[in-house]
């Protein structure tokens with residue numbers, strides 16, 4: 001199955017009501033400019049609501065489910081895109097209907113927009129709430145604050161309910177009983193995903209750990225080793241978890257969940273995460289107390305392949321070394337031969353995290369080699385640098401983890417070296 005197929009299926013389900021609506025449109029719907037606008041307005045409403053419901057269904061974090069879609073970061077990219085398209089369609093819905101009615105008169109257009117009945121006001125309410133919870137996703141409305149974004153996103157439920165009630169009350173383009181059936185099935189799927197995510201998945205995938213060790217690979221990075229209180233989380237190298245510190249003395253981020261990639265091998269008893277200080281919560285956790293409790297939820301993600309049968313090129317930037325470190329530790333414990341070359345990009349030697357350990361690991365893993373790329377010494381990552389250290393890079397599968405700028409540069413460099421685009425996979429430490 002191609003990696004975009006599951007995502008395409010989600011789009012198909014979201015757009016299904018519009019497709020059925022298109023088939024059910026009365027003949028003559030495309031006879032004049034105003035009937036075309038009217039038909040497009042109706043279809044925009046159906047498409048927008050369908051996509052909004054599917055975006056809601058996939059927004060619940062259910063460990064394992066995300067792997068079908070290439071990991072949570074990839075699934076949430078689709079969720080964000082769907083939410084954006086749904087919003088544009090729902091905004092277009094009343095405007096197109098009003099434009100269609102304006103062919104009769106301005107009063108008729110205003111009557112469409114502000115009919116004064118409950119269904120119309122519910123529709124406007126849904127749009128207004130949607131604007132409020134989507135606004136923090138765009139930098140236009142100020143710097144993106146994750147916690148603000150997350151709190152406001154909870155309003156999405158209200159918007160979905162208002163929009164659904166609007167659809168149930170309005171005369172539908174899709175004939176009954178199909179209209180009720182379609183919306184009821186999609187609404188039920190969203191409710192089931194919500195209930196499963198909150199009641200079952202949360203309990204089944206949440207684990208209690210205590211901080212057993214705090215290592216300091218650099219002055220702005222800690223690596224926490226976590227010991228299970230009872231149940232132990234099982235994971236694959238390269239996956240990530242949501243970590244909630246329960247140390248009430250923390251200056252920030254107390255009981256706030258943040259995603260961190262596991263740096264431990266899947267065979268270790270302790271879980272490890274390396275955390276770089278970039279904001280309030282990640283700065284405060286640098287001084288977390290030994291023995292304090294943390295809640296761990298997951299695992300999520302499908303960045304690295306399950307096995308290393310192919311020749312691979314890993315490119316890491318800064319703290320983006322985390323998934324590769326976990327996999328290298330795992331390979332060293334298995335003693336399996338591989339064909340992997342790692343290019344680790346940092347600004348200078350002082351910022352090269354775990355470089356001594358990587359050197360030791362490369363001596364222990366047959367077929368694993370690595371080169372450091374120092375920005376201040378070597379400049380931006382270039383085709384020549386990559387070809388010099390990895391002459392057969394074009395025939396390898398590439399995995400890149402680091403800042404977005406590094407991912408796009410690495411993609412350009414590798415494609416310029418002849419790597420097919422499908423051989424390139426990246427993970428960025430951002431979900432917004």
Ligand SMILES: Cc1cc2nc3c(=O)[nH]c(=O)nc-3n(C[C@H](O)[C@H](O)[C@H](O)COP(=O)(O)OP(=O)(O)OC[C@H]3O[C@@H](n4cnc5c(N)ncnc54)[C@H](O)[C@@H]3O)c2cc1C
Nearest residue numbers: 146257258259260261274275276279280281282322429430
């Ligand atoms: C899949 C994934 C894996 C990650 N792995 C690591 C890792 O191994 N090591 C590491 O140091 N960092 C990792 N991060 C980044 C880490 O989650 C953020 O640095 C941390 O959440 C910042 O929180 P803050 O309050 O300190 O900073 P802020 O200043 O609040 O935020 C800094 C950035 O992190 C994002 N962010 C903040 N809170 C969250 C949250 N709860 N969920 C998602 N994004 C958030 C913000 O959008 C912003 O872009 C990972 C992120 C993702 C998405």
